Amino acid sequence: MTFALKGGAVETLRVAVESRTPHVTLSQVTRSFKKASTREMFAALGPIDLTLNKGEFFSVVGPSGCGKSTLMDVLSGLARPTSGQVMFEGKVISSVPDGVGVVFQEDASFPWLTVRDNIAFGLRRSGVDGPEVERRVAYALGFMGLRDFAGAYPAQLSGGMRQRVCIARTLVMQPRLILMDEPFGALDQQTRLLMGDELLRLWRETNATVLLITHALDEAAMLSDRVGVMSSRPGLFIDLVETGWERDRDSRVVSTPRFGEINARLWDKLRVETMKVMGAQH
Amino acid sequence: MNIESVLRSLLVAAFIGLIEWLCRTHVIPPMVLIPPSQMLMHLLSLVSTGQYSQDILFSFGNIVVSAFVAIISGFFIGLAVHSMPRFRAALEPLLASYYAVPTFIFYPVFIVVFGVGHGSIIAIAVLLAIVAMITATLTGLDRIPNVLRKSAAVMRMSRLQTAWRIQLPAALPYLFGGVKLAVAYSFIGVIASEFILSGSGIGYAIAFAYNNFESDNMYALMLLVLISVTLINAALNFFDRRLQARRQR
Ligand SMILES: Nc1ncnc2c1ncn2[C@@H]1O[C@H](COP(=O)(O)OP(=O)(O)O)[C@@H](O)[C@H]1O
Numbered sequence: 001m002t003f004a005l006k007g008g009a010v011e012t013l014r015v016a017v018e019s020r021t022p023h024v025t026l027s028q029v030t031r032s033f034k035k036a037s038t039r040e041m042f043a044a045l046g047p048i049d050l051t052l053n054k055g056e057f058f059s060v061v062g063p064s065g066c067g068k069s070t071l072m073d074v075l076s077g078l079a080r081p082t083s084g085q086v087m088f089e090g091k092v093i094s095s096v097p098d099g100v101g102v103v104f105q106e107d108a109s110f111p112w113l114t115v116r117d118n119i120a121f122g123l124r125r126s127g128v129d130g131p132e133v134e135r136r137v138a139y140a141l142g143f144m145g146l147r148d149f150a151g152a153y154p155a156q157l158s159g160g161m162r163q164r165v166c167i168a169r170t171l172v173m174q175p176r177l178i179l180m181d182e183p184f185g186a187l188d189q190q191t192r193l194l195m196g197d198e199l200l201r202l203w204r205e206t207n208a209t210v211l212l213i214t215h216a217l218d219e220a221a222m223l224s225d226r227v228g229v230m231s232s233r234p235g236l237f238i239d240l241v242e243t244g245w246e247r248d249r250d251s252r253v254v255s256t257p258r259f260g261e262i263n264a265r266l267w268d269k270l271r272v273e274t275m276k277v278m279g280a281q282h
Numbered sequence: 283m284n285i286e287s288v289l290r291s292l293l294v295a296a297f298i299g300l301i302e303w304l305c306r307t308h309v310i311p312p313m314v315l316i317p318p319s320q321m322l323m324h325l326l327s328l329v330s331t332g333q334y335s336q337d338i339l340f341s342f343g344n345i346v347v348s349a350f351v352a353i354i355s356g357f358f359i360g361l362a363v364h365s366m367p368r369f370r371a372a373l374e375p376l377l378a379s380y381y382a383v384p385t386f387i388f389y390p391v392f393i394v395v396f397g398v399g400h401g402s403i404i405a406i407a408v409l410l411a412i413v414a415m416i417t418a419t420l421t422g423l424d425r426i427p428n429v430l431r432k433s434a435a436v437m438r439m440s441r442l443q444t445a446w447r448i449q450l451p452a453a454l455p456y457l458f459g460g461v462k463l464a465v466a467y468s469f470i471g472v473i474a475s476e477f478i479l480s481g482s483g484i485g486y487a488i489a490f491a492y493n494n495f496e497s498d499n500m501y502a503l504m505l506l507v508l509i510s511v512t513l514i515n516a517a518l519n520f521f522d523r524r525l526q527a528r529r530q531r
């Protein structure tokens with residue numbers, strides 16, 4: 001899918017387009033659930049056609065309850081689509097494939113392990129040797145600002161810090177596809193911006209494909225190559241916005257006029273959808 | 283030690299002191315109750331002469347085996363039941379009313395099946411203890427947030443690995459509640475069975491002493507049971523608190 005672009009973003013985009021190879025592809029994906037009360041099925045998502053390109057930073061925004069988390073479950077292989085299929089690295093997936101990392105919306109830290117052991121959990125299982133585990137964990141602790149809490153248990157940390165533990169636990173595995181469901185929800189605005197910068201740096205260094213679900217439009221506008229705007233339930237992509245940022249970017253893009261334009265366009269689409277959701281509640 | 287535990291210790295000490303004084307002044311006649319200090323002295327002499335060593339070993343052996351069997355099999359039964367929601371829904375009301383049944387009425391049946399000895403005693407104690415463990419396991423598994431299971435799936439863990447590395451530690455604080463109950467019920471089951479119908483064990487020895495007016499022996503053995511239960515309970519509580527401490531702010 002392509003969209004008309006404004007102004008100077010065209011040049012950078014052409015470079016990006018040329019290096020595009022599909023990494024994840026959703027074809028006609030839907031997911032339905034049984035209503036708890038009446039037991040009849042209702043559509044929560046789709047049908048969705050979407051391709052994430054290798055190394056792309058893609059964000060999803062949409063009103064709450066529109067199916068964003070459901071999209072992530074299906075995309076990661078945690079849940080089967082009701083119809084349609086998901087391809088990752090050329091293969092149709094039926095469970096979580098190797099190379100996929102997920103940061104959940106809820107706190108997924110293991111309360112019985114220290115911060116250090118939480119972060120090392122996946123690495124130790126995957127057969128990475130001891131010194132390398134140490135190295136990566138130490139790096140992640142620093143990266144996430146958790147160095148002083150390595151020996152603490154999650155219960156002793158704030159919600160935002162626990163979420164950072166989960167982010168670290170995912171990133172140390174060096175996944176090729178990183179899915180994050182509102183990972184910065186529990187963080188304050190300043191920390192959120194700085195974490196965004198760190199995330200961009202990491203994304204550049206690792207060449208991973210990132211899908212970020214967020215309720216913060218500015219976050220989506222600042223971090224992404226593309227932003228997908230979802231409709232209210234059942235979630236469909238009603239707009240795909242190419243930001244046209246260079247790969248080498250950081251939170252300072254918020255002061256450019258383009259940032260304002262992107263934000264405005266996102267809000268324009270989302271406003272209508274959010275009003276639909278609000279209206280449905282009355 | 284905090285002020286509450288100091289107060290509690292004082293309360294217990296005061297109660298023992300009161301009994302001691304009532305016995306010494308013969309307000310409570312020696313035929314009825316001997317002074318606590320005398321119980322303790324007599325217990326120490328029994329332990330040193332080894333008069334009841336066989337019975338003590340017999341009972342504690344039964345208790346350890348019963349508790350162990352109840353905890354392990356209760357956990358696995360709980361795990362199995364948890365994975366079958368339909369069956370569980372059918373079973374759960376029965377489990378809930380289980381402790382309304384006086385399990386001891388089945389003791390004669392066990393004696394017919396297992397004979398007089400370890401078998402029937404352990405059977406009745408396990409019967410008494412196991413449901414507490416099953417219930418605790420079900421509760422524990424219910425309380426595991428779904429996101430932990432999802433995390434296990436993302437790490438591509440097998441069902442067995444998930445059970446062992448995620449579900450067990452996540453449910454452990456709840457399981458421990460079941461362990462404490464299972465140990466307590468094993469104690470009750472074993473001592474009470476020996477009391478009713480057995481040729482050995484602490485319960486039997488207490489009943490024997492009672493029938494033969496050996497109140498020294500009777501009270502010393504009762505004190506032994508009280509002290510053992512208190513110590514074991516304190517040890518379990520200690521581990522429980524350590525387990526909980528990590529999970530609380
Ligand atoms: N496991 C499930 N069973 C039944 N309904 C579900 C389930 N998961 C999500 N839903 C429903 O699907 C819709 C989309 O949910 P979700 O994907 O969590 O939305 P979002 O993440 O965008 O807020 C909601 O109406 C939600 O109630």
Ligand SMILES: [Mg+2]
Nearest residue numbers: 068069105181
């Ligand atoms: Mg969600």
